[in-house]
Amino acid sequence: MASPASNGVPAVKGSFDKSVDFANYFCTYxxxxxxxxxxxxRVRMDAYYNAIFNNKHHFAGKVVLDVGTGSGILAIWSAQAGARKVYAVEATKMAEHAKALVHxxxxxxxxxxxxGPMEEVSLPEKVDVIISEWMGYFLLRESMFDSVICARDRWLKPSGVMYPSHARxxxxxxxxxxxxxxxxDYETAMSDWYSFVNDTEINYGVNMNALSQAYREEHEKYYLKTSLWNSLHPxxxxxxxxxxxxxDCLTATVDEIRNVFANFLLPINVDRTRLSAFAGWFDVHFRGSMQNPVEQEVELTTAPSIDNSTHWGQQVFLLHPPLRVDVGDKLMIAFSMSRSRENHRLMDVNFTYELQLSSGKCFKPVAIKYYIE
Incomplete structure (x- = not known):
């Protein structure tokens, strides 16, 4: 239970500077x-539009809370679907533009x-529906779901529903x-560095080589270990x-999403090819709840697609060097993802993979750390 001084806002584990967080994250929106x-x-827009207007029974005469309303379009749709009242909360000055569109x-x-920030906002009543487009790259980047969880725990009625209701x-x-x-790109950058070191010593008499290792580590992280946004073909x-x-958006906790762990198997099903990377994506579903289900379920997926790509795309985690694989080979994966210590909106990702060939031969596990920035 929150202390009286917190005005009902649940405590957040791990402190961070709110002004820095605003400058690094909210200002973009x-x-x-x-x-x-x-x-x-269009994939994003169609999913939310269909979820709302094909399930008007969740909105007609109801009270809705839109967390991170942005332009206000989800709040406007909720009103058009028959909501009695919609509270559209936005942490940035985009709120002024949302007001103009509402008018x-x-x-x-x-x-x-x-x-204002969702964690600091007070509403005059509990709500029947919480709607939000909180998903970041690979679902959890940006950590905006924390604010949705806070809103749910403070303001959602026991019979209330979440839009979306589930994510994977x-x-x-x-x-x-x-x-x-x-x-x-990495090798070009390093070649340029060593030319710079050589020229600096020849022309100015200063040996810069003491910085070579740090420069190498910077560029390894930037070029080789930072995940890439990409729109992959199936x-x-x-x-x-x-x-x-x-x-389950109705029951998930911040502790549950702060650190994600998984062990899984990836069977190869393509003949004689090259494993170049792991790709990550997400989908969300609008199902309502067991007690109050939707009339028509809607899915929003960011999976690789021929003609339905999204602005989220996929996160690509490159392997250096790539591996030769064949049908029947298997990858045993130990995965973890946690929030960056320097910025809780960003993610540190670890893959430990072991390649098992169809012949039965196994290679030693390889561990790689990546960054989602």
């Missing part, structure tokens, strides 16, 4: 161009836009030319994807 990118994502769309008697994280083995490109998947995490 205050720009219309960033909102436009999300509003132009233009003639729902200002229903939608109340509130500017996936990993698959893939082939890609990105690894070769990034390795070339043909690049060379094995059976595995679900590594399932989340």
């Amino acid at each position: 205050a720009f219309i161009y960033h909102q436009k990118e999300m509003l132009s994502d 233009t769309n003639n729902v200002e008697d229903i939608v109340q836009v509130i500017e 994280m996936w990993v698959a083995p893939v082939r890609s030319g990105l690894g070769d490109q990034k390795m070339n 043909s690049q998947i060379i094995g059976t994807p595995a679900i590594i995490k399932e989340i």
Whole structure:
């Protein structure tokens, strides 16, 4: 239970500077161009639109809370679907633009836009529905789901529903030319560095080589160990994807999502190919609850697609060097993902993989640390 001084806001484990967090994260969402990118994502937009308007019984005459309303479009749709009242909470100055759109769309008697962090906002009543588009790259980057959990625990009625209601994280083995490109970029950067070291000593009499190891580590992280955003083609998947995490948005806790662990198997199903990377993506579902289900379930997936790519794309974790694999080979994976100590919005990811050939031969496990930035 929160202490009286906390105004009902649950304590957050691990301290961080709110002003720095705002500068690094929230300020991005205050720009219309960033909102436009999300509003132009047809997969995203269609999923939320269909979830709301195909399940009006969850909204008609109900009280709705939109966490991180941004442009306010989910709040406007909720009102158009018959909500009695919508509280649209936005931490940034985008709230002013949301108010303008609420007015233009003639729902200002229903939608109340509130500017401020969700953790610090007080509402005059409990709500029937919490709706939010909180998902970041590989689902959990940005850690915005923390704010949704806080809103749920403080304001959702026991009979209430979450939109979306469930989420899943996936990993698959893939082939890609990105690894070769990034390795070339890294080697070019290192060659340029050593030329710089040589020129500096010849021209200015100062030996800079003491910084070479630190420079190498910086560039290894940037080029080789930082995951990449990519829009993969389904043909690049060379094995059976595995679900590594399932989340029930009605019951999930911050502790549950702060650190994600999974052990799983990735069977290879493509003849004589190259394993270049692991790819991660997510999907979310609008199911309502067991007591109050939807009439029509809707799925939003960010899986590799021929013609339905999303602005989330997939996260690609490159292998250096790539591995030769064949049908029947298997990858035994130990996976972990936790929040970066330097920035709780970013993620540190660890893959430990062991390749087992169809012949029965096994290679020693290899552990690699990656960064989602």
